[in-house]
Amino acid sequence: MPKISDERKTERREQILEGARRCFAEHGYEGATVAKLEREIGLSRGAIFNYFPSKEDLFVELAVRDNARISEIWVNEGLDAVVREVVELDPAWLSVVLELFRRARTDPEFKRRVEAGHERLAAANRARLEEAQRAGEFRDDLSAKEIGTFVSLVLNGLAVMRAGGDELPSTELVLSLLRDAIGGARRSTPSRTPA
């Protein structure tokens, strides 16, 4: 059997993941049979499961990547960028994630896998929040954790409304109300400025 270069392996991994995402999005998690995964990815089950031993592994890797990407956008580009990203997520893929919420709540090992790297991401998120508080971007009378969970709440709300096909509030409105709730500027009232 010819040896496959590392570069080729990476390419093939990406091909498998992108095909699996399309297949899950189109048919749902349960509906994405091995035969359908083969067709969408364009590789045999032997080749696919050489990279990912099960359908669950494919889903987990896609979910972990999503979390990492959203977190990176938040940390590197800030609030506006992350809200704009979430309102553009694929509704079909989002509903696959929702389909597995029951499992995430009732199967701790599955939850742990989907949240891999969560501690590391949470630390980066908190560092970014504290920096933004010091810079006056966010109010400093709440903890970074309180601000972070509220932002997360709003992002989750956007994602679930998008998954359900509901009409979203405009991105401008969401950003403006988020700034009214957690922004730093309006907190700088004269009474709070040191004499």
Add this chain to the structure above:
Amino acid sequence: MPKISDERKTERREQILEGARRCFAEHGYEGATVAKLEREIGLSRGAIFNYFPSKEDLFVELAVRDNARISEIWVNEGLDAVVREVVELDPAWLSVVLELFRRARTDPEFKRRVEAGHERLAAANRARLEEAQRAGEFRDDLSAKEIGTFVSLVLNGLAVMRAGGDELPSTELVLSLLRDAIGGARRSTPSRTPA
């Protein structure tokens, strides 16, 4: 066959719906087989399907009731009450609702059924919002629709975090930040008061 009184019919309908809710919550929508529904409800399939012709009809009735109850709490008791209600919803039942989001988005007839009475509820919601704006409870520089979709976004975010077993921000914090975003009081700056 003995005739069943209307009162008895209503009781039996409630028995069926509450059993079906428990069964869906425990096993998921797909997992709630007819045999499991019979066991949880305590009636034969013949008796159950005499009231609700299909599993889908049972789910739709439960979802329509939820929407109506949440809307009533919002209209009659206000923002605090509705936030407190949503953070206490059963996570297991919420994840059944999420399981059917794909279907709600891709099957217009199903969506229409789940949203039965939506127009009527939306009108009552808007009337309540406009009244609260006039009373200074909510800011009046946004439309009632804009405020309503933002509240809905936050409630959806709470519901999805609860379904996933995530740690929720405290109810006090959510209410306080919501008031900062959409409350009327802080908008009454002297510059906006007519001379």
